[in-house]
Amino acid sequence: xxxxxxxxxxxxxxxxxxxxxxxxxxxxxxxxxxxxxxxxxxxxxxxxxxxxxxxxxxxxxxxxxxxxxxxxxxxxxxxxxxxxxxxxxxxxxxxxxxxxxxxxxxxxxxxxxxxxxxxxxxxxxxxxxxxxxxxxxxxxxxxxxxxxxxxxxxxxxxxxxxxxxxxxxxxxxxxxxxxxxxxxxxxxxxxxxxxxxxxxxxxxxxxxxxxxxxxxxxxxxxxxxxxxxxxxxxxxxxxxxxxxxxxxxxxxxxxxxxxxxxxxxxxxxxxxxxxxxxxxxxxxxxxxxxxxxxxxxxxxxxxxxxxxxxxxxxxxxxxxxxxxxxxxxxxxxxxxxxxxxxxxxxxxxxxxxxxxxxxxxxxxxxxxxxxxxxxxxxxxxxxxxxxxxxxxxxxxxxxxxxxxxxxxxxxxxxxxxxxxxxxxxxxxxxxxxxxxxxxxxxxxxxxxxxxxxxxxxxxxxxxxxxxxxxxxxxxxxxxxxxxxxxxxxxxxxxxxxxxxxxxxxxxxxxxxxxxxxxx
Numbered sequence: 001x002x003x004x005x006x007x008x009x010x011x012x013x014x015x016x017x018x019x020x021x022x023x024x025x026x027x028x029x030x031x032x033x034x035x036x037x038x039x040x041x042x043x044x045x046x047x048x049x050x051x052x053x054x055x056x057x058x059x060x061x062x063x064x065x066x067x068x069x070x071x072x073x074x075x076x077x078x079x080x081x082x083x084x085x086x087x088x089x090x091x092x093x094x095x096x097x098x099x100x101x102x103x104x105x106x107x108x109x110x111x112x113x114x115x116x117x118x119x120x121x122x123x124x125x126x127x128x129x130x131x132x133x134x135x136x137x138x139x140x141x142x143x144x145x146x147x148x149x150x151x152x153x154x155x156x157x158x159x160x161x162x163x164x165x166x167x168x169x170x171x172x173x174x175x176x177x178x179x180x181x182x183x184x185x186x187x188x189x190x191x192x193x194x195x196x197x198x199x200x201x202x203x204x205x206x207x208x209x210x211x212x213x214x215x216x217x218x219x220x221x222x223x224x225x226x227x228x229x230x231x232x233x234x235x236x237x238x239x240x241x242x243x244x245x246x247x248x249x250x251x252x253x254x255x256x257x258x259x260x261x262x263x264x265x266x267x268x269x270x271x272x273x274x275x276x277x278x279x280x281x282x283x284x285x286x287x288x289x290x291x292x293x294x295x296x297x298x299x300x301x302x303x304x305x306x307x308x309x310x311x312x313x314x315x316x317x318x319x320x321x322x323x324x325x326x327x328x329x330x331x332x333x334x335x336x337x338x339x340x341x342x343x344x345x346x347x348x349x350x351x352x353x354x355x356x357x358x359x360x361x362x363x364x365x366x367x368x369x370x371x372x373x374x375x376x377x378x379x380x381x382x383x384x385x386x387x388x389x390x391x392x393x394x395x396x397x398x399x400x401x402x403x404x405x406x407x408x409x410x411x412x413x414x415x416x417x418x419x420x421x422x423x424x425x426x427x428x429x430x431x432x433x434x435x436x437x438x439x440x441x442x443x444x445x446x447x448x449x450x451x452x453x454x455x456x457x458x459x460x461x462x463x464x465x466x467x468x469x470x471x472x473x474x475x476x477x478x479x480x481x482x483x484x485x486x487x488x489x490x491x492x493x494x495x496x497x498x499x500x501x502x503x504x505x506x507x508x509x510x511x512x513x514x515x516x517x518x519x
Contacts, residue, residue, distance in 0.1 A: 014122055025115040026134045028054070043341060048381035049316050053340040056136045058318060061342070070136040070158040074101065076125045084120070084128050086144070093159070100154045101144065108151070109143035117143070171204070172480060172494075173211035174501060175218055178472035180515045183215035184501065186226040190233030190241075190288045204233075205240035212244070212273050214477045222276035222514045224507070228306065232287025235315055235348075239264055242295040244272045245302065250393040251295045253349040254315060261349075263393055277302040278514040280506060281361060282369055283377065286310035290356045291348060297361065298352050300399045303407065303517065304363040305510055311378035313357035314385060315346040347387055351396040355387035364404055365411045367509055368421060371428045407513045414512060420466055420505040430454070466503040472511055474498040 023033045032054075039052040053061060063069040073093020074086045086105045089096045110131050111117040120128050132140065139157045146152060176182045185208060192203035208225075215223065232238075242251045243266030252264040279293050279302045290309045296302035319325065320337040349355045358379040378384050415421045434454050441447045476484065476494065484491045501507055 011122070015127070018118060018120065018123060018127060021116075021118050025112060025118055039339070045383065047314070047344050047383050047385050048378065049312070049314060049342065050344050051342045053318070053342060055336070055338055055340070056134065058340040059136050060133070062318075069161045071161045072132065072140075072156050072158055073161075076107075076128060078125060079104075079106075084123060084125050090161075093161075094156050098154055098156060100152060101142075102146070104147055105144040107142055108145055111141040111143075113138040113140070117141075171207050171211065172497075173215050173477060174498065175215070175220070175475045175477060176224070176472040176501075176507075176511050177475055178511065178515070180221040180518050181219060182472070182511055182514055183212070183218070183220040183223040184226070184474075184507065185211055185215075185223065187230055187289075189230055190237045192234040192237050203237045203240070205237045205244065208241060209244055209272050214479050216273070218477050220275070221518050222278065223273060224278045224280060224510050224514060226280045226507070227285050227289040227293060228280050228282040228506070229284045230286070230289040231284065231310075232289055232291075232312065235264070235288055235291065238288035238291045239266060242266060242292050243268050245274070245277060245296060246299050246399075247271060250351050250396050252291055252351060253353070253390060253393060255347045255349060255390065257345065261390060263395075276514060276517055278510050279304050280510055281306040281309050281363060282506075283307050283360075284310060285361075286312045286378075290361050293361045294350045294356055297364065298350055298396070298398060300401050303365065303402055303404065303513065304361065305365045305411075305513055306363050306367055306506070307369045308362055309356065309360035311356060311358045311360040313348040313355050313387060314344050315348055316342050316344050318342050344385070347385065349387070349390050351393045353390040353392045355389070357387035358384065364402075365408055365513060367411065367506055368415065368424050368428070370424060371431055402517070407516050410512055410516045411509065414509045418505060418509070466505050468499065468502040469508045469511075471508055472502075474501045 024030045026033055028036075036052070036054050043050045043052040059070060071090070071093060073090040073095040075088040076084055077087035079085050083106050086095075086101055086103055086107070088103060089101060095101050106121075107128060108121040109117045109119055110128070112135065118131060120131065123131075136158050139155055142154045142156065144152055144154065171185065171187065174184045176184050187204060187208065190204050212223065239251050246266060248266050248269040250263045251266050254262045254264060256262065277296070279296060281289065281293050281304060285293065285306070286309065290311075290313065293302075293304050293309065297304050318340050321339040321341055322337050347355065347357065360377070441450065475498075480494075484494055
């Protein structure tokens with residue numbers, strides 16, 4: 001009605017006013033904001049992975065790959081009135097140490113150093129988060145309303161997030177105990193510390209090595225490593241991770257812009273684990289995760305299960321926008337400037353000479369997933385690079401081939417009989433019919449009714465809730481049990497995750513497939 005229209009017009013107007021003020025009052029001002037947009041647009045014209053980074057965005061990107069984040073140290077939430085409040089203070093953080101902020105405080109204004117205050121009394125969590133993400137270096141003044149109605153101004157500066165001293169490593173392993181005992185490790189992303197790795201800071205490969213040693217003490221029969229939804233990260237970590245499972249030798253090839261081909265090698269002789277291995281992948285597994293899956297597939301070292309991966313086989317480096325740097329030097333990344341560029345400098349090839357660029361890694365055994373993500377893959381991106389075929393590395397010596405015959409039969413039986421995978425097939429057929437449907441009624445009621453019919457069908461299929469499996473129980477290793485017994489909150493989170501693992505149909509299928517190889 002008319003009264004609602006007036007309310008929504010006012011809310012939308014407030015959002016746009018805040019957006020404009022956010023640009024004007026950002027630490028760099030309007031001129032820098034427009035310049036950044038221009039530079040970002042230029043960078044996007046080269047290839048999908050070349051990007052322009054202002055300093056803060058560069059730091060945030062590196063933190064997503066494992067570098068310690070710059071934080072104020074509080075989480076945001078909305079109360080019942082829709083006002084943004086402080087939900088949690090991280091112990092030891094700047095917000096915590098200020099002694100002036102409390103859970104439940106309402107944020108009503110934000111003022112960056114030497115800029116005008118921005119009224120955020122009716123802003124959303126997303127808007128306020130964007131404002132607070134504008135800088136890692138400048139101080140900010142928060143105006144908050146306390147529970148008693150009084151207001152207070154608190155000045156904060158971001159600091160590096162400290163690791164949880166009680167957290168041994170950044171990942172956990174589990175035991176899937178059934179007719180066989182299989183170790184399970186999930187790696188959501190490759191991480192390393194770009195600033196500290198020269199003084200012994202450990203990345204994800206070392207963390208996985210630790211977890212494998214714990215699992216081996218539990219007398220496991222095999223290991224599943226889950227690389228689904230892993231968008232990649234450090235190629236050095238991918239090389240080290242591959243080296244855990246193969247003896248010293250080539251793991252990939254890099255082609256530089258001048259056409260020179262360089263071999264990427266695992267320099268450490270021996271393996272940490274030489275038993276049966278299965279790698280789970282899907283359409284969102286990209287870059288470094290594709291490198292690992294491709295290497296272990298080429299060496300016949302693991303069975304790759306899932307769907308075709310993303311198809312990114314290019315390598316990038318981050319360079320300061322400074323004409324005095326030497327691109328060949330290793331220390332260029334530590335030079336601090338206001339702007340950086342993430343630049344594609346090499347194409348990545350498998351030791352066989354093939355490339356995963358555009359095509360992805362084709363699993364040995366296919367487990368279907370929801371279709372319709374093709375437009376999100378590398379081949380569908382503007383300006384994506386093409387790859388040729390190189391000669392196989394002459395030092396590449398694969399292990400004996402794995403016999404997949406019985407495993408493929410088991411996978412086919414799972415796909416044909418499992419309720420989840422049957423629903424996937426129904427959903428994909430519905431999606432195809434919906435995509436092929438070209439005619440749309442111009443009558444609003446008819447169009448809405450038809451759309452509701454399709455959405456109801458989609459929701460009935462997608463709403464399927466997998467049941468916990470009776471194939472195996474999900475248990476913690478003995479080291480983890482000791483830690484969990486001392487922390488109830490960690491124990492509760494752990495139990496939720498175990499429940500999730502027991503209901504995952506892909507993990508259930510992977511357990512059956514790997515078990516068939518062990519028999």
